[in-house]
Amino acid sequence: MAKRDLRRLLRLSPGETVDLAAHDPAATPDAPGDKHASLADAERMGEELAELQERLWAAGTAGDRRRVLLVLQGMDTSGKGGTVKHVIGHLNPSGCRIRAFKAPTAEELRHDFLWRVRQALPQPGEIGIFDRSHYEDVLVARVRRLVPAAAIGSRYGLINDFERALTEEGVTVVKCFLHLSYEEQRRRLLRRLDRPDKRWKFAPSDIDERALWPAYQQAYELALEHCAAPPWYVIPADHKWYRNWAVGRLLLEHLRELDPEYPQSPFDLAECRERLLKET
Amino acid sequence: MAKRDLRRLLRLSPGETVDLAAHDPAATPDAPGDKHASLADAERMGEELAELQERLWAAGTAGDRRRVLLVLQGMDTSGKGGTVKHVIGHLNPSGCRIRAFKAPTAEELRHDFLWRVRQALPQPGEIGIFDRSHYEDVLVARVRRLVPAAAIGSRYGLINDFERALTEEGVTVVKCFLHLSYEEQRRRLLRRLDRPDKRWKFAPSDIDERALWPAYQQAYELALEHCAAPPWYVIPADHKWYRNWAVGRLLLEHLRELDPEYPQSPFDLAECRERLLKET
Numbered sequence: 001m002a003k004r005d006l007r008r009l010l011r012l013s014p015g016e017t018v019d020l021a022a023h024d025p026a027a028t029p030d031a032p033g034d035k036h037a038s039l040a041d042a043e044r045m046g047e048e049l050a051e052l053q054e055r056l057w058a059a060g061t062a063g064d065r066r067r068v069l070l071v072l073q074g075m076d077t078s079g080k081g082g083t084v085k086h087v088i089g090h091l092n093p094s095g096c097r098i099r100a101f102k103a104p105t106a107e108e109l110r111h112d113f114l115w116r117v118r119q120a121l122p123q124p125g126e127i128g129i130f131d132r133s134h135y136e137d138v139l140v141a142r143v144r145r146l147v148p149a150a151a152i153g154s155r156y157g158l159i160n161d162f163e164r165a166l167t168e169e170g171v172t173v174v175k176c177f178l179h180l181s182y183e184e185q186r187r188r189l190l191r192r193l194d195r196p197d198k199r200w201k202f203a204p205s206d207i208d209e210r211a212l213w214p215a216y217q218q219a220y221e222l223a224l225e226h227c228a229a230p231p232w233y234v235i236p237a238d239h240k241w242y243r244n245w246a247v248g249r250l251l252l253e254h255l256r257e258l259d260p261e262y263p264q265s266p267f268d269l270a271e272c273r274e275r276l277l278k279e280t
Numbered sequence: 281m282a283k284r285d286l287r288r289l290l291r292l293s294p295g296e297t298v299d300l301a302a303h304d305p306a307a308t309p310d311a312p313g314d315k316h317a318s319l320a321d322a323e324r325m326g327e328e329l330a331e332l333q334e335r336l337w338a339a340g341t342a343g344d345r346r347r348v349l350l351v352l353q354g355m356d357t358s359g360k361g362g363t364v365k366h367v368i369g370h371l372n373p374s375g376c377r378i379r380a381f382k383a384p385t386a387e388e389l390r391h392d393f394l395w396r397v398r399q400a401l402p403q404p405g406e407i408g409i410f411d412r413s414h415y416e417d418v419l420v421a422r423v424r425r426l427v428p429a430a431a432i433g434s435r436y437g438l439i440n441d442f443e444r445a446l447t448e449e450g451v452t453v454v455k456c457f458l459h460l461s462y463e464e465q466r467r468r469l470l471r472r473l474d475r476p477d478k479r480w481k482f483a484p485s486d487i488d489e490r491a492l493w494p495a496y497q498q499a500y501e502l503a504l505e506h507c508a509a510p511p512w513y514v515i516p517a518d519h520k521w522y523r524n525w526a527v528g529r530l531l532l533e534h535l536r537e538l539d540p541e542y543p544q545s546p547f548d549l550a551e552c553r554e555r556l557l558k559e560t
Contacts, residue, residue: 084373093368094360094411097378100374129373186559190557193552197334202545203547207552207555207559211559262477263480265480273470275487276469279491
């Protein structure tokens, strides 16, 4: 188990100019070892994660308003879905609220861009996981010019207000950018093409999006810079085993810090045992 | 792998008078063998479940409106949460919409009883899982007289209309009643009391609820009888391994019948490969 605080290693500081090119997508900072060792460590983490989640949920039943929201963003094939599957494997899914955001529906477009996100928030005691999020509205919306530039500018402020309000309501927002390299995306897209059961995930428009790679990287840099609190974590994502380990580890560190407690049981244990045993 | 259709073995027929006492909660109909063999079979099922879910999701991206909603009901400690965890273990959680319903909030009470359920429905291509559901509104609501008897009577009809509409919209609703014995519930409640990390789940009111066991069984019989389409499955739930295997198996059989297909890829594979490879 890593000794240091992974959060300090991976997080961006508020006010920092973000230069994604300076972050190596193939790095494995603070990994407990190679792939094999990291998988084993992730497995061990699982038990503690599960216990902390149960304590969070239990505390929630007794009035503790705290909860966690894990936000996953990243380029196509960066592994948002795979990360959700890995993280949820450690947790009790009944205490999680998972939501994968796609292109907004007609109904969603009738509301402000945060509306659909508000519907999907975790309740007290829960862990929410977003596969894409309100950040799409300053990423693809910027690159594809879906709204005027001025609207993007004001959205950064709206997102900051929104996330500050969440924080005040007891939501720990853990924002992870899955940082993939251009070359690794190529390999993953080629693999999709080559596997008949994965081909449906591919569309020629993915190649068009890929041609906009620099514009997307810039849109990410701006989003990470303008919406820096709560902080973003840049997760090197070229190695799936590292990506999974790191996101699990970040979640673990946040939950440890929250340190939720089982509520006291304000009842007479012996009496309850007796009542249960004596009923026919 | 079981050869027969488990659905035919476990489902109630529309029009059938439901007598839960005639169903053995410790039975293991059509299990592939003992606990060990059933766990192994559930493991094998996992791969096929994952593939069928991916096909369902993939078809959804191409306009197929179909989806599945697994509804789990049962007495306290019958293992609704445990079943969710087991089932989701086989699936890609990003394609699932899981919702655990608790006592309605103040906001939920301001709406009709189906309102919160509508918010949580799976979208095309998704698998929804409800840990408790709209049935609570004819179960605890009946036993605890939370609404007048006449309102319960009309709710059966509203539920039937609602589920018929869902079916017409392409939602396969799989309703599972986790059938637990009174004795097994006693054992599970005692275990909660005895384990410090499980004690928070216990409240003396659980014993009061338990005193209403016959009233709950009757409320279930009425609900299962009055809301018989789509059909209910009565899952013997005293053995956790059987319960998990059976629910997984039912989901598998429904997905097999839906037989969703990967969308055709209407693009030139070789050209896309070439485009991907030649970009710098």
